[in-house]
Amino acid sequence: MSGVRGPDQVExxxxxLARLPxxxxxxxxxxxxKLLQDPGGLMLPLSxxxxxxxxxxxxxxxxxxxxxxxxxxxxxxxxxxxxxLCVTEGVADLWALERAHVHRGLYHILGxxxxxxxxxxxxxxxxGALVERIAAGEIQEVILALPATVDGATTAHYLTDRLRAxxxxxxxxxxxxxxxxxxxxxxxxxxxLAAALKARRPA
Amino acid sequence: MSGVRGPDQVExxxxxLARLPxxxxxxxxxxxxKLLQDPGGLMLPLSxxxxxxxxxxxxxxxxxxxxxxxxxxxxxxxxxxxxxLCVTEGVADLWALERAHVHRGLYHILGxxxxxxxxxxxxxxxxGALVERIAAGEIQEVILALPATVDGATTAHYLTDRLRAxxxxxxxxxxxxxxxxxxxxxxxxxxxLAAALKARRPA
Numbered sequence: 141m142s143g144v145r146g147p148d149q150v151e152x153x154x155x156x157l158a159r160l161p162x163x164x165x166x167x168x169x170x171x172x173x174k175l176l177q178d179p180g181g182l183m184l185p186l187s188x189x190x191x192x193x194x195x196x197x198x199x200x201x202x203x204x205x206x207x208x209x210x211x212x213x214x215x216x217x218x219x220x221x222x223x224x225l226c227v228t229e230g231v232a233d234l235w236a237l238e239r240a241h242v243h244r245g246l247y248h249i250l251g252x253x254x255x256x257x258x259x260x261x262x263x264x265x266x267x268g269a270l271v272e273r274i275a276a277g278e279i280q281e282v283i284l285a286l287p288a289t290v291d292g293a294t295t296a297h298y299l300t301d302r303l304r305a306x307x308x309x310x311x312x313x314x315x316x317x318x319x320x321x322x323x324x325x326x327x328x329x330x331x332x333l334a335a336a337l338k339a340r341r342p343a
Numbered sequence: 344m345s346g347v348r349g350p351d352q353v354e355x356x357x358x359x360l361a362r363l364p365x366x367x368x369x370x371x372x373x374x375x376x377k378l379l380q381d382p383g384g385l386m387l388p389l390s391x392x393x394x395x396x397x398x399x400x401x402x403x404x405x406x407x408x409x410x411x412x413x414x415x416x417x418x419x420x421x422x423x424x425x426x427x428l429c430v431t432e433g434v435a436d437l438w439a440l441e442r443a444h445v446h447r448g449l450y451h452i453l454g455x456x457x458x459x460x461x462x463x464x465x466x467x468x469x470x471g472a473l474v475e476r477i478a479a480g481e482i483q484e485v486i487l488a489l490p491a492t493v494d495g496a497t498t499a500h501y502l503t504d505r506l507r508a509x510x511x512x513x514x515x516x517x518x519x520x521x522x523x524x525x526x527x528x529x530x531x532x533x534x535x536l537a538a539a540l541k542a543r544r545p546a
Contacts, residue, residue, distance in 0.1 A: 147409070147415075149395060149396040149399050149411055150396060150400060150409070152396070153392050153393065153396045156388065156392055157389070159385060160360075160374040160377060160378070161370065161373045161374055161377050162370040162374065163374070169435065169438065171364055171365065173433075173435055174362075174363060174364050175363070175393065175397075176396070176397075176409055176434075179397040179398075182362060183393055183396070183397040185359065186360070186390075186393055187390045187391070187397065188390070188394075189352075189355055189359055190356065190378065190386050190387070191387060191390040191391075193353060193375075193379070193386070194382040194386040194387050194390065195382075197350060197353060197379060206350065206353070207350045208350050208351070208352055230376075231376060232372065232373070232376055235372065
């Protein structure tokens, strides 16, 4: 029944759009219709942009960031602090830190965190490459900007041991934990409150 | 600062994805990252599907549906009832009715509803084409499947007058209003409850 769910071409497009995060079948249909209403202004340009981006963007061999150049523009930017390295789980976290303009050093993307449940071991992450970068000697501090989860904490512990063994004088730091800006205390979970209280500072 | 928000190519992709309904800047970034993680399996096929669909799908000159053929597969399907025509606001509503398998006749898409606020007048909708189809004489009943809103009701009134003037013996019907299937009474709005009570039927 070709007409039952819209023409086949449209159905195939809806099925692909539905694979994007945050998109369900329903929103994918709405997106497909919006695209079909403006083939020249949105649909073909999006097709072209997807192709262009897929063909031009690749992972940076140094830090694992994605960029149109390799090594990426952060790794090759001489104005960035060359002795401080921020380790993140993925590219999205790097983007978030860059948007916040809070880190002017370099990055290293792990490509995940250790997870016994998901079977992610050290060899699945870019840890060997990290240790090699540290061994080169220029890095003075590694900031572990990993998620505040059990797996993130496990990964931070593991990395701290590995990095201290490889470079005894290296400073290894972690992000502070506490109440987020604007956060109301009565909606915070117990773990956050405990961490915030433990790490209290003089007013 | 090229690195601040990710490489330009990625930023342009994010900006385009963010124009899709239901996508904000944040979900567009997540979608872009997911696409970038699988260029061959998702990103390039989506690019190709968008291009193919944009180039092959067009509006049906008869009913306004979109399909890879014109007239569309519904209009040219001889097994469908040729004397009953369902009028909808847009293609999404046609798809919803087809998915529900509740209408075996033909369709006519208005391309919107009358709206004084948005400045949509009769000449902006496919009303002339509808009257012409009715004037051809084969249609016995027109079902106005328009949204249960003020603008939808205004449009239904206007169409009823136009159609009755053009074809005095034509049956013009509207969808029933009432409590939706599975709907709890205590969360229904007053308008729905009033309509459901007014249209009550013998048990």
